[in-house]
Amino acid sequence: MMKNRFTAALLATALLMSGGVAIAEEESFTQWWFSPWRHKEVQPVANKVWNEECGSCHLAYQPGLLPTKSWEKLLTETALADHFGDDASLDAETLKEVRDYALANAADKSYHKRSRKIALATETGDAPLRISDVRYIKRKHHELPEKMIKGNKDVKSLSHCNKCHTKAEGGNYDNDTVSIPNYPDWKD
Template sequence: MNIYSKLLAVVTVATFSSLLFLPSVYGSDDDGHKWGLGWFKQSKLDVAPVNNPVYREECGSCHFAFQPGLLPEKSWRKMMAGLEDHFGDNAELDAEKQKSLLDYLVTNSADKSDYKRSTRIASSLKPGEVPLRISDTVYFKRKHDEIPMRFVTDNKDVGSYSKCEACHTRAETGSYNEDEVKIPGVGRWED
């Protein structure tokens, strides 16, 4: 190798490594979040899909089985401690199921998950804030504040923001991408 090709090799390596390093220094996405090297590790999916059959059965009988990664640990603990009055319904479980489902929720909660939406939901909350509804989190509100009420509460096919699966066609799989939204009676969502 002569001196020029050595020099070229050094420059090439330096350029590529700075390119790799750039995002961790300057990166930021549409939500104004910085993305460091952790960004590369983030999963493509928005939240981890439900993979616990008991959870799906017990917590998916009255409504969509919300993924554990949609609320932080503190919220799940508070909710699971008051199932006898769960938004006006009795959703009590026997002690054994109550414990195993609490474990499942906590292990996969928003603050323990590295899935994209989970980390954002968790980091949007102030310390001490313990929302019992996903739809009460700052991140959720910010994402849904442009949707007129006639598409939601006054829409007979939706009725409430709790019905994620009414609008998010792939909610079941843990995917909440805005390109997959189809509001009943309204159609595709164009931002």
């Protein structure tokens, strides 16, 4: 009896550790696992101004999808005047509010699982200006054929997370919540 229990405990530890390797990417799994603030997925947006100002042209991306250094570049007066070819200018007060919100909730300030991965993937190197350019995000989609993304009239670009991630607005990007428009059988 005692022996069985001991074996079970060993097995559980081994499983935990092998799972850890898969989950961790480069981060120490124990660091993440034992953090009392560990959370799933990405922190949902909890700022009205952000939702209104940054959700009018596309999904109001969660600040936890990019690191601080990216938001610092994206959220300036000059950067927003030419925001991926669009004018997304804000008055000074609104800009301060959205910028402060993004900097306080950026990937590297978050204990949410996906944000941790994004923070790690962007720790070194230039600040990405697109979430879809983050190594971790690219890797998660590299097997998807172009016809399902760019060639898909109801998606058009990987930037439009919510076209496929049905719970993206709530910060959930889990595989189980994916549905690709026009490709109901994409998994086969």
